[in-house]
Amino acid sequence: MALITISGFPSSGKSRRAHQIKAHLESRMQEPSYSGPRLKVSIISDDELNIDRSVYGDGRLEKPARAALFTAMQRRMGQDTILVVDTMNYIKGFRYQMYCAAREMKVRVCTVYVVATPDDCKEWNASRDDGKQYPPDILDNLIHRYEEPSSMVRWDSPLLTVPWTDDDVPVDDIWKAVTEGTVKPPNAGTQAVPKAPTDALRTLENTATAMVSAIMAEQAASQLSGGPITLALSPTLRPRITLPPRNVTLSELQRLKRQFVTVHKKAITLGTIEKGQVDWSEESVADKFAAYVEGNLRP
Known part of the structure; x- marks a missing residue:
């Protein structure tokens, strides 16, 4: 149904905003005036996946951690779910990757940018007593590396900004984005x-x-010299082909067969750019070969 990406500095209050969003969306769906489908609102976070804060200090550990998050996101995303991704999402390339996955699943997207000053984030991080503090050097590095979302790029749009001074999230805008927003094609x-x-x-x-x-x-x-003929390949397979007004030699047909097989073998081994399902049945191959012979035999 929808993917809501939370983004912001570490210790900026993203988890609080994610739970506010979840509570508001669930409340909206319980209202008597709501007549849409019953959806699950789910939050996925580093804590849920047991990703330690220290991994962000080592690129060799951070990369598989992001891969685990992306895999979990793909598994949880669906037409019956509003999924809130409660992590920093500080790399624009990773936000774009999630955006492409959402488009492939044909769900709506929305980005919530939780804004706080670096000094406030450092103060809040130092005051945490839940054992989930960022080491000071990692916190400074993440703030420095943070790539801010922009409403000018498609993978961050629609972008809703929540300043640290606001007590609540813009629930009306978020609700509209996840229920009425455009579902972009893959x-x-x-x-x-x-x-x-x-x-x-x-x-x-x-x-x-x-x-x-x-x-x-x-x-x-x-x-006969040329004209339409019916080939009895089997009781059910009887393709028709029109030959030129002369005797066609075996060498000509063998050459055309080699060319035909070579061209279509590439489509089989490497895939095809054709839209929809490709028919490789005997009937389809016979019709294609008949058309190929007709178009390539000299009169």
Whole structure:
């Protein structure tokens, strides 16, 4: 349904805002005037995934921690869920990665920027008594490295800013974003490429070979020079093909078969850019080969 990305300095109050958002959204869905689908509101955070604050001081540890967060986000995101990602999300490239995943799942997106001054964040971090403090050097480094969200880029939009002086979040704007916002289509680069079945190459080779033999047999049996003919490959597979007004030689057909197989083998092994499901059945291959022969035989 929707992905809400929380972003801000460490110890800026992001978790408090995430729980405010969750409480407000759940309350809205309990109102008598609400007639939409019943949705789950879920929060995913470093604490839930047991990611220690110290990993942000070592790039070798931070990278797998972000990967674990991204995997958990993908697993939890869905049409029946409003997912709030309660982490710093301080790297714009990571926010873009989450945005692309949301588009692939066809859910709405929203970014909530929790604003606080560095001095306030340091003071709040020092006063924590829950054992979840950031080491001072890591805190300073994260504040320095923070990449602020921008409403000018699509992966941070719509962007809702919550200053540290506000007691609550802009629930009306958040509600509108997650229930009425535009669901953007997936990027072309994120869409799964249709794959051919495992026996497609065998079907391609065998069907083209059978058609070459059938064309030569039909020419020899009918003594016709060109025109439309029906090839009896099987009781259910009887493709039609129109030949030029002359005898077609075996070498010509073998050359066209090799070219045809080579072209389509690439589509099988590397995938295809065609939209929708690709049909690699015998009937489809036979029709394609017939059209290929008709278009490439000289009159």
